[in-house]
Amino acid sequence: xxxxxxxxxxxxxxxxxxxxxxxxxxxxxxxxxxxxxxxxxxxxxxxxxxxxxxxxxxxxxxxxxxxxxxxxxxxxxxxxxxxxxxxxxxxxxxxxxxxxxxxxxxxxxxxxxxxxxxxxxxxxxxxxxxxxxxxxxxxxxxxxxx
Amino acid sequence: xxxxxxxxxxxxxxxxxxxxxxxxxxxxxxxxxxxxxxxxxxxxxxxxxxxxxxxxxxxxxxxxxxxxxxxxxxxxxxxxxxxxxxxxxxxxxxxxxxxxxxxxxxxxxxxxxxxxxxxxxxxxxxxx
Numbered sequence: 001x002x003x004x005x006x007x008x009x010x011x012x013x014x015x016x017x018x019x020x021x022x023x024x025x026x027x028x029x030x031x032x033x034x035x036x037x038x039x040x041x042x043x044x045x046x047x048x049x050x051x052x053x054x055x056x057x058x059x060x061x062x063x064x065x066x067x068x069x070x071x072x073x074x075x076x077x078x079x080x081x082x083x084x085x086x087x088x089x090x091x092x093x094x095x096x097x098x099x100x101x102x103x104x105x106x107x108x109x110x111x112x113x114x115x116x117x118x119x120x121x122x123x124x125x126x127x128x129x130x131x132x133x134x135x136x137x138x139x140x141x142x143x144x145x146x
Numbered sequence: 147x148x149x150x151x152x153x154x155x156x157x158x159x160x161x162x163x164x165x166x167x168x169x170x171x172x173x174x175x176x177x178x179x180x181x182x183x184x185x186x187x188x189x190x191x192x193x194x195x196x197x198x199x200x201x202x203x204x205x206x207x208x209x210x211x212x213x214x215x216x217x218x219x220x221x222x223x224x225x226x227x228x229x230x231x232x233x234x235x236x237x238x239x240x241x242x243x244x245x246x247x248x249x250x251x252x253x254x255x256x257x258x259x260x261x262x263x264x265x266x267x268x269x270x271x272x273x274x
Contacts, residue, residue, distance in 0.1 A: 032231060039224040043252070046217070046260045052204075053266035056197045063195055079177050082169065089162050096159050135181055136173075143180035 024122065031088050034081040041078050076140045083132040091118070091125045154226060161223040168216040175203075204271035210264050217260040225253045 015029040051062035094100045100118040175187040176194045190198035203209045229249050237245060 035224070035227050036231070039228050042220060042224055043256060046256045050259050050263035052200050053263040053270070055270065059197055059200060079173065082173060086166050086169065090166055093159050093163055136177055139178050139181045 024119075027088055027122070031085060031092070034085040037081050038078065038085055041081075072140075076136065079136045079140070080133050083136065084129050087125045087129045087132070091122060094118075094121070158223055158226045158230075161219040161226075164219045165216065165223055168212055169220065171212070172216065200267065201271040204264075204267045207268070210268050213264045214261050217264070218257060221253045221257055221260075225249045 015032065048062050048066060051058045091100070095118055100121055102117055105112075171187075174182060174184065179188055179194050187203075188194050188199050189202035190196060192199065226249075229245060232245050233242065
């Protein structure tokens with residue numbers, strides 16, 4: 001059966017406007033932007049780290065290619081993107097499976113939307129993102145371990 | 147959304163949950179090793195990407211299995227997500243096929259490369 005498709009009138013511009021959806025809409029945009037960044041990084045990461053199969057010299061050469069301040073900061077940005085995408089993604093998955101939205105209830109004014117039910121969890125997740133980002137920053141920049 | 151798309155979407159979400167655990171472990175190994183040092187993840191000590199640690203981890207079969215599993219689910223999750231974003235831009239029917247074909251091709255090639263690397267480095271490590 002032919003699936004009827006509706007034109008995406010807003011296109012990429014639609015990512016920028018939260019409209020009445022509020023903060024979750026911006027998290028949606030950020031989820032997509034971080035997702036695209038992580039995919040791009042991941043595809044390159046597979047190729048670069050495959051050098052370990054060729055031996056120690058090739059591994060050291062490959063790691064040398066992706067070293068330096070610019071790569072180091074970039075690596076931390078990837079870590080930040082991971083922290084956000086992972087924890088926001090967990091929130092989205094729990095909503096997807098109906099775990100956070102709770103059972104259906106009788107609509108009595110003032111109505112509670114599923115967005116409002118999950119909002120406290122969203123706040124908790126964003127606090128966790130901040131904690132992981134700070135922990136990663138501590139590990140990256142303050143311990144000298146990298 | 148067609149039934150096939152619904153199934154693929156459900157797998158996309160489930161793959162995300164698996165990645166949450168496995169990539170979390172990877173980040174713990176590579177980027178939180180000073181804050182939360184776990185000897186089993188970096189058996190040789192020192193920096194996580196030191197060759198000695200690469201070899202030590204590769205000697206564990208669990209590492210190889212986890213890497214290949216993570217590789218597969220992450221490629222599926224990432225490339226299916228990318229495909230969804232591109233499809234939302236309403237490309238023509240011909241372009242839709244080209245996008246899907248290219249994404250599947252890239253995914254399969256990188257899965258083969260990554261799997262080969264995980265198996266080959268284990269062979270090297272066991273011989274070391």
